[in-house]
Amino acid sequence: MLSVVLKISARNVWRQKKRSFLLAGAIAFSMFVITIVNGLTGGVVDNIRVNFSHALGGHVFISGSEYREQGIVYLIADEQALLDSLAHYETSIESITRRSQAMPSLIFGSRQAMQLVYGVDFSEEDKLLSSLVVTQGSLERVTDEQTIILPRTVAERLGVEAGETVLMRLDTITGQRNVGEVIVAALIEDQERYGISAAYVNRSYLNSLLGLRPEEYQALNLFLTNMDDADEVGRGFREALGVPQPATLADIKEMDEEEAVRELFGMARVEEIEPWEGIKYQVTTINQIMEPVEAAVNVLRTIGLAIFIILLVITAVGITNTFRMILIERTKEIGTMRAFGMQQGMVRNIFLMEALLLSGGGALVGFVLYGVVSLVLGQISWDTMPAMQFFLDQGRITFDATAREVVLNTCLILAMSLLAANFPAKAAAKLSPVKAMSSNL
Amino acid sequence: MAIIELTDVRKVYTLGKTEVHALKGVSFEIASGEFASLIGPSGSGKSTILNLIGCIDQPTSGVVRINGTATNGMNDRELTTLRHQTLGFIFQSFNLIPVLNVYENIEFPLLLGKTAVPKAEVHDWITYLVEQVGLQDHIKHRPNELSGGQRQRVAIARALVTRPAIVLADEPTANLDSKTGQTILELMKKMNEELNTTFIFSTHDSTIVGLTDHVIRLLDGEVVEETFQGRAAAEARS
Ligand SMILES: Nc1ncnc2c1ncn2[C@@H]1O[C@H](COP(=O)(O)OP(=O)(O)O)[C@@H](O)[C@H]1O
Numbered sequence: 269m270l271s272v273v274l275k276i277s278a279r280n281v282w283r284q285k286k287r288s289f290l291l292a293g294a295i296a297f298s299m300f301v302i303t304i305v306n307g308l309t310g311g312v313v314d315n316i317r318v319n320f321s322h323a324l325g326g327h328v329f330i331s332g333s334e335y336r337e338q339g340i341v342y343l344i345a346d347e348q349a350l351l352d353s354l355a356h357y358e359t360s361i362e363s364i365t366r367r368s369q370a371m372p373s374l375i376f377g378s379r380q381a382m383q384l385v386y387g388v389d390f391s392e393e394d395k396l397l398s399s400l401v402v403t404q405g406s407l408e409r410v411t412d413e414q415t416i417i418l419p420r421t422v423a424e425r426l427g428v429e430a431g432e433t434v435l436m437r438l439d440t441i442t443g444q445r446n447v448g449e450v451i452v453a454a455l456i457e458d459q460e461r462y463g464i465s466a467a468y469v470n471r472s473y474l475n476s477l478l479g480l481r482p483e484e485y486q487a488l489n490l491f492l493t494n495m496d497d498a499d500e501v502g503r504g505f506r507e508a509l510g511v512p513q514p515a516t517l518a519d520i521k522e523m524d525e526e527e528a529v530r531e532l533f534g535m536a537r538v539e540e541i542e543p544w545e546g547i548k549y550q551v552t553t554i555n556q557i558m559e560p561v562e563a564a565v566n567v568l569r570t571i572g573l574a575i576f577i578i579l580l581v582i583t584a585v586g587i588t589n590t591f592r593m594i595l596i597e598r599t600k601e602i603g604t605m606r607a608f609g610m611q612q613g614m615v616r617n618i619f620l621m622e623a624l625l626l627s628g629g630g631a632l633v634g635f636v637l638y639g640v641v642s643l644v645l646g647q648i649s650w651d652t653m654p655a656m657q658f659f660l661d662q663g664r665i666t667f668d669a670t671a672r673e674v675v676l677n678t679c680l681i682l683a684m685s686l687l688a689a690n691f692p693a694k695a696a697a698k699l700s701p702v703k704a705m706s707s708n709l
Numbered sequence: 710m711a712i713i714e715l716t717d718v719r720k721v722y723t724l725g726k727t728e729v730h731a732l733k734g735v736s737f738e739i740a741s742g743e744f745a746s747l748i749g750p751s752g753s754g755k756s757t758i759l760n761l762i763g764c765i766d767q768p769t770s771g772v773v774r775i776n777g778t779a780t781n782g783m784n785d786r787e788l789t790t791l792r793h794q795t796l797g798f799i800f801q802s803f804n805l806i807p808v809l810n811v812y813e814n815i816e817f818p819l820l821l822g823k824t825a826v827p828k829a830e831v832h833d834w835i836t837y838l839v840e841q842v843g844l845q846d847h848i849k850h851r852p853n854e855l856s857g858g859q860r861q862r863v864a865i866a867r868a869l870v871t872r873p874a875i876v877l878a879d880e881p882t883a884n885l886d887s888k889t890g891q892t893i894l895e896l897m898k899k900m901n902e903e904l905n906t907t908f909i910f911s912t913h914d915s916t917i918v919g920l921t922d923h924v925i926r927l928l929d930g931e932v933v934e935e936t937f938q939g940r941a942a943a944e945a946r947s
């Protein structure tokens with residue numbers, strides 16, 4: 269029975285090619301628009317997440333602070349709880365960086381510049397070293413205690429070259445002024461692509477200038493093998509380190525407005541600061557950082573969905589009208605089929621199948637169109653537009669519409685077309701077979 | 710034995726406030742295997758009678774029996790099944806399905822449910838019918854590629870494909886020139902004899918009754934004359 273329905277409805281679709289193309293085209297267009305929006309927003313979120321994680325040096329970020337008389341000092345050390353957690357998640361973690369950081373003035377002759385400087389343990393930062401593009405000098409000597417890797421643009425501003433010595437002036441963690449000397453080991457291409465321009469020195473040396481012990485550090489960043497594990501790993505570390513879990517949406521709904529705003533924007537409760545013993549940890553994941561981005565992108569998604577639904581409604585009206593016309597055109601034919609013994613349900617199914625074929629075909633075409641357009645757009649390099657780099661993958665737009673989104677959109681289209689065809693289909697089923705006789709049709 | 714039996718059948722159409730009495734108490738019987746004709750001027754009620762026998766319409770009062778079963782009170786599904794299994798139709802304007810070719814048009818009724826033709830015999834059976842109506846060279850043609858006479862030949866094969874007991878033809882020659890119409894009637898007669906299928910056709914042309922066994926003359930919704938000739942007359946006498 270299905271094959272008869274399929275055969276007749278498929279031929280009927282071909283019968284009025286222009287009309288069918290118009291309807292299927294409208295559906296293809298709707299599918300194309302929504303999939304492009306899905307793909308673009310999905311791609312942008314992916315890229316921002318990756319770029320963020322590169323810029324911030326990880327997917328899970330652990331920092332710590334100690335309460336001292338002079339004030340709060342940011343530091344961590346390899347405490348047992350931390351080591352245990354690292355061991356526990358060993359398989360999920362691709363690489364670990366333990367960094368200190370400072371914003372010293374770099375001074376060369378009469379020139380100086382403020383610069384973000386990371387104190388890194390070069391022996392555990394293969395990932396970093398391999399990502400640097402050296403323009404002058406070499407990375408061989410970086411393990412020497414008092415060396416610095418400088419971004420090329422900063423070196424140009426200071427007028428310094430590899431092999432020369434710059435002064436580094438900074439405040440210690442307790443607020444005293446301190447000065448050190450570092451030799452420029454290498455100049456590197458700016459990593460502005462990821463929104464930062466950082467210099468790198470040995471952690472133990474930076475620590476000595478900051479007044480930290482050599483084995484201490486300020487941030488522990490974890491790169492995970494699979495970014496999707498970030499939440500789980502974050503939760504595990506919080507548990508092990510005694511850090512409260514971040515508020516869930518349900519918690520936030522319970523809070524009063526002021527509290528909720530504070531929680532959402534991660535603001536500390538200033539009035540509640542009381543002295544504490546030992547290191548207080550903070551664990552942040554890339555997903556938490558991405559939350560505002562996701563929220564912004566969700567607005568785009570919602571707008572896309574709204575446009576999609578409007579397009580669908582317009583198309584649905586088109587389908588209903590067309591099928592009403594078809595009903596009139598084929599009155600005699602339907603009567604004939606009924607006379608020969610076609611049951612009402614089959615007449616209805618032929619109409620519905622015709623709608624499904626049109627909309628399914630349209631959806632398929634729209635999806636293929638999306639594939640082609642995204643492939644073409646993905647070839648274009650936007651390297652010349654620095655402001656956009658954060659949304660791109662190495663200067664290129666990427667599209668990532670999930671299978672779930674595509675299936676959902678297709679189902680919406682199919683459901684809409686069934687709904688639109690339902691009324692004319694029922695009317696067709698109700699046509700009397702006597703209509704086959706009328707010679708004036 | 711009567712395969713069709715109408716007893717005091719009345720049909721009233723209501724058009725707004727006016728009532729049209731299309732049939733005013735019609736009774737007759739048609740025996741199995743007859744080649745019968747309904748003859749009468751336009752508006753005399755021929756189509757109405759064929760629609761009632763064809764189970765595509767129901768009488769206002771009276772009883773229509775097909776194979777001894779009254780059709781009164783059957784629901785749409787039952788009537789549809791009865792049509793599919795017992796009846797074949799030939800229309801004045803051919804009514805072929807435009808998206809199907811000759812073979813598919815003939816095959817079409819077989820696809821609508823269980824029939825008397827076993828699956829394995831379908832192809833041979835259709836090929837036989839195609840040959841009988843002389844269209845073996847046009848099997849792949851669509852209806853719009855055929856002449857009127859050819860289309861009506863397809864329609865005859867289609868009406869016979871389910872091996873129905875009865876074939877109804879409402880003015881099958883009205884859209885054809887008289888020569889083609891004559892050959893169509895001859896073809897119907899040939900199939901009637903070949904397969905022993907009961908044929909009932911209507912016409913307003915009282916000159917083409919020569920072939921028929923049983924003539925029912927209608928006027929203004931009433932049977933005004935019933936005559937038997939040839940085989941039917943012989944059987945009626947015996
Ligand atoms: N659907 C209908 N509604 C109203 N009147 C009808 C309808 N069908 C037929 N009639 C009327 O019934 C009478 C018989 O019609 P019909 O059976 O078509 O006659 P014939 O086929 O002999 O020309 C005519 O007066 C016709 O106008």
Ligand SMILES: [Mg+2]
Binds near residue numbers: 755756880
């Ligand atoms: Mg008529």
